[in-house]
Amino acid sequence: MNVTQIIAILIFLVVLFCIITEKIDRTVAAMSGAILMVLLKILPAPSAIGYIDFNTIGVLIGMMLVVSIVKNSGLFEYIAIYTAKKAKGDAWKILISFAIITAILSATLDNVTTVLLIGPMTLVITQILELNPIPFLITEILASNIGGTSTLIGDPPNIMIGSAAGLSFNDFLTHTGPAALVILIITIALLYFLYRRDLMVDDRYKEEILALDEKKTIKDRPLLIKSLIVMALILTGFMTHQSLDLESSTVALTGAAILLLIGKQDVEEII
Structure with a gap:
């Protein structure tokens, strides 16, 4: 091991520690x-740029x-309230439903973004039910990570x-998908034994959930329709991108460009 390699390892360890x-x-x-790697001539600048995975960055940006x-249409709020009403305010059913929704959205969109969207709605629902939100948020975090591992686009790694x-x-869907499904079921079962005593809800709070109108959360119906169509096309593109000889980033960025063109939103705000 030469001096350059030792310096590179030391820099890596310091960065990792920080x-x-x-x-x-x-x-x-x-x-x-x-x-530092570039300044100390450990790695030439052109080579350093070559190590950037632009396909990954493209998928994330797209x-x-x-x-x-899509969130400007009110779709995610609609899903959250509709699900809570279908569960009739039952905390355990809501927890399971939100976990499944989080896993699915994490697999098809992006797990970090999914938690940022579902989290605030979870807080609203648990506040109405007078429940501790921690069991719900912990379940969603785990479901997000599990769902994210099941597809190519679910997680940056x-x-x-x-x-x-x-x-x-x-390839990801057929090999990691089934494993993720089994792990999700086991995780939910374990969380039930951990939190079942914290999920008791008074009937009057359930009535408040049933009184909510999910239709009022739809802020822009034309945008909602356009978003659903483009999302379906993106998902189809991801499933066929290899046979079409396209990078996954091309599919994601194309979908984003189409929505930016037809969505009639403030582009600067979106970006």
């Missing part, structure tokens, strides 16, 4: 480490743009693995 302990902002720590537009190994959306 990220784990959060002594320095993670972005600043990672960027500083990368710049899907986040899509979600930013999946996108990176798929890009490097040439794996398609269907």
Whole structure:
């Protein structure tokens, strides 16, 4: 091992320590480490840029743009209230339903974005039911991570693995999907035994849930229709991108571009 390799390892360990302990902002720590590698001639700048996985970045940007537009239609609030009403205010049924919805959205959109969308609605529902939101949020966090592992686009590491190994959306779905489903079922069962005593709801609070009107959450019906069509096309694109000889980032960015064109939203705000 030469001096250059030793310095590179030391930089990596320092950056890793800073990220784990959060002594320095993670972005600043990672960027500083990368710049040091270039400044000390450990890695030439052209080579460093070559290590960036633009396919992963493209998928993340594309899907986040899509979600930013779709949420303006009120779709996610509609799903949350509709689900709570179908469960008739039963806390356990709501917890299971939200977990399943979170897992599905995490698999088809992006798990971090999904939690940011479902989390606020969970707080609203639990506040009405006079319940501790922690069991619901813990379940959703776990469901998000589990659902995110089941597809190519659900989690950034999946996108990176798929890009490097040439794996398609269907490869992830058929190999990790069944395992994720089993793990989700086991997780929900375990959480039931942990939190079942915290999920008792007074009937008068259930009535408040049933009184909610989910239709009022739809802010822009034309946008909702356009969003559902584009999301269906994106999902189809992900399932067929390999046979069409397209990168997954091309599918995501194309869907985002279409929605930006037809969505009639404030583009600067969305971006």
